[in-house]
Amino acid sequence: MTFLQIIFLLFAAVILGSALMVVTTRNMIHAALWLIAALFGVAAVYALLNAGFLAVVQVVVYIGAIAILFIFAVMLTRREMRDKGPQLNKNWWMAALISVVTFGGLFGLLSNWAGFSKTAAEIPAGLDAVEQLGIALVSPDAYVLPFEVASILLLAALIGAVYVAFNKE
Amino acid sequence: MIPLSWYLTLSAGLFSIGLFGVLARKNAVAILLGIELMLNAVNINLVAFWRYGDPAMIVGQVFAIIVFATAAAEVAVGLALIISIYRRRKTVVADEIDMMKW
Numbered sequence A: 001m002t003f004l005q006i007i008f009l010l011f012a013a014v015i016l017g018s019a020l021m022v023v024t025t026r027n028m029i030h031a032a033l034w035l036i037a038a039l040f041g042v043a044a045v046y047a048l049l050n051a052g053f054l055a056v057v058q059v060v061v062y063i064g065a066i067a068i069l070f071i072f073a074v075m076l077t078r079r080e081m082r083d084k085g086p087q088l089n090k091n092w093w094m095a096a097l098i099s100v101v102t103f104g105g106l107f108g109l110l111s112n113w114a115g116f117s118k119t120a121a122e123i124p125a126g127l128d129a130v131e132q133l134g135i136a137l138v139s140p141d142a143y144v145l146p147f148e149v150a151s152i153l154l155l156a157a158l159i160g161a162v163y164v165a166f167n168k169e
Numbered sequence B: 001m002i003p004l005s006w007y008l009t010l011s012a013g014l015f016s017i018g019l020f021g022v023l024a025r026k027n028a029v030a031i032l033l034g035i036e037l038m039l040n041a042v043n044i045n046l047v048a049f050w051r052y053g054d055p056a057m058i059v060g061q062v063f064a065i066i067v068f069a070t071a072a073a074e075v076a077v078g079l080a081l082i083i084s085i086y087r088r089r090k091t092v093v094a095d096e097i098d099m100m101k102w
Helices: A004-022 A028-048 A054-078 A093-112 A131-138 A144-165 B004-024 B029-054 B059-088
Strands: none
Touching: A004 A028, A004 A093, A004 A131, A004 B004, A028 A054, A028 B004, A054 A131, A054 B004, A054 B059, A093 B004, A131 A144, A131 B059, A144 B059, B004 B029, B029 B059
């Protein structure tokens, strides 16, 4: 077992443990904070995969914006739900069963796939992934259209969110 | 080196936990938290396949960026809906939000 493998297992334990806390803890503020821990673990996994830019984006966008938005939403809505009554609906055992079956199905499907135990390809010498990513996002031969569609989606979501949450009174 | 199977197993586990959260939680905000976990599992898969496939093909990272943008849009609209419903109905329990139930 190499050093990298130990680091990976450590962060995998952090991610899965925090994710379990997110879906089971009673206090929604704590759930949002556990989500931040899980997202941080995912950022570390990106770093292990040599995707440094995505690790930074994960911290800035997910932890900096989305998780904080969740905390605001919890603070604006929590009075009704705070720590009273069950947090899981009455079909939770069915949900647990479906989750376990999904995991088993995915794992079974993947373990029959030939590339399952593949090891990482060598990163070609002189490859600057960030530069490649930047070029790919604006090059007409590559992904400029999905990039523009994503920006329009964000604009539409922005306007939609303001309209939906706007208090008419 | 870390084999690809470890990343895929981690991602499958994270996806299943998020699925449980979406299906079992009563609080609508908690359902969105579960969706975030599932989107992150997808992103781990995309980046792992980029790294273990051909790193010169950047498509895995491009898709991950698009998923980031989609997740941000989804959270903004979802939370705006929840806050709007809370303002009118004074509830965030998904079972009680049944205006569209026929």
